[in-house]
Structure formats: structure tokens, C-alpha cells
Amino acid sequence: MTDLTQMEERIAHLTRTVEDLSDIVARQEREITRLARRMQMVMEREAERELDAGGAAVLADQKPPHW
Incomplete structure (x- = not known):
């Protein structure tokens, strides 16, 4: 096998x-x-569930209170 053939392979x-x-x-x-x-979709659904339960809106971009 030639070098060229090996390189092509x-x-x-x-x-x-x-x-x-x-x-x-x-x-x-x-x-x-x-x-x-x-x-x-899951996050939106959970936020709606929180609101329906009387809680505050969940904002995904906020840091938790312990930070």
C-alpha cells in the first residue's frame, strides 16, 4: 500500500x-x-400553581433568600 493510499484511507x-x-x-x-x-413549561405551570395557592409569583431569576 502506498503512502498516498494510506493517507486517502x-x-x-x-x-x-x-x-x-x-x-x-x-x-x-x-x-x-x-x-x-x-x-x-414546567416552571410556568409551577408558578401558576403557586399563584393559585395564594403564594407570591415565583421568579426564576431571583436568588434564594439564604444567599
């Missing part, structure tokens, strides 16, 4: 690896987006 392997990793990252991005939406 190595490049093909690395190209395939990069494509695989790109697919994985794209899938993870979709999953993170989906989970962030669901988390936002």
Missing part, C-alpha cells in the same frame, strides 16, 4: 468520524431545545 475514516460526530451534535441540540421548552 485515513482521510476517509476521519471524514466519516466528523460526519458521525456532526450528526450526534445536531441530535443533542434538538434534544436540549426540546428539554428547555419542557422545563420552561
Whole structure:
């Protein structure tokens, strides 16, 4: 096997690896987006529940009182 053939095979392997990793990252991005939406819905639902129970509105960007 010539050096050129070995380099071509190595490049093909690395190209395939990069494509695989790109697919994985794209899938993870979709999953993170989906989970962030669901988390936002949960937080909104909990804030509504707090208000319905007579409590104050929960503000996610406020530090807890012990900080």
C-alpha cells in the first residue's frame, strides 16, 4: 500500500468520524431545545400553581433568600 493510499484511507475514516460526530451534535441540540421548552413549561405551570395557592409569583431569576 502506498503512502498516498494510506493517507486517502485515513482521510476517509476521519471524514466519516466528523460526519458521525456532526450528526450526534445536531441530535443533542434538538434534544436540549426540546428539554428547555419542557422545563420552561414546567416552571410556568409551577408558578401558576403557586399563584393559585395564594403564594407570591415565583421568579426564576431571583436568588434564594439564604444567599
